[in-house]
Amino acid sequence: DQQVKQNSPSLSVQEGRISILNCDYTNSMFDYFLWYKKYPAEGPTFLISISSIKDKNEDGRFTVFLNKSAKHLSLHIVPSQPGDSAVYFCAASGAGNQFYFGTGTSLTVIP
């Protein structure tokens, strides 16, 4: 049973515009969330994280929002750049020593 879901397999955005990637989770025990970015032929790399005690975390062009009541988080990229084209995975962890990953969203930023 998929505990972390990314319902949009792909997303296309014009360069300079905002990219919004969404992620939903089912386990209310999750208290730490991360976003990873993956280029072809490479492993995923850490992008940004957020703890459940916060509702927003910002790092440059990347902002992650957490809505605990809705069990939903989103990643905003502003402005989007062609180099942001990649697959993005959200991940969640709780009391156990495991990370649960979503299915990924492939972002294409069109120049």
Add this chain to the structure above:
Amino acid sequence: EAQVTQNPRYLITVTGKKLTVTCSQNMNHEYMSWYRQDPGLGLRQIYYSMNVEVTDKGDVPEGYKVSRKEKRNFPLILESPSPNQTSLYFCASTRTWGEGTQGYTFGSGTRLTVV
């Protein structure tokens, strides 16, 4: 350079022929894990290890074995590979969990094809 190294990067094998994918990390991380990535299914955990000689099943352990005899190495063993194990495999490691961490550091992946 801090990294997780997997070998081989690409492997084509035949059904039933035992194989091992090696994984090594140079960051002195306690936790290591193996994931497989399949279209539409994302990253699914196969096995993980919290320290030397401590391993446990993830979500999709059937058909795989692991061992953790040394802290830095965590090989993935397919005793009798089958075509449904054709996938992209990632090894990953992390020092700890929770707030403030960056989660796993991943290797570059092993593309396995079983014919």
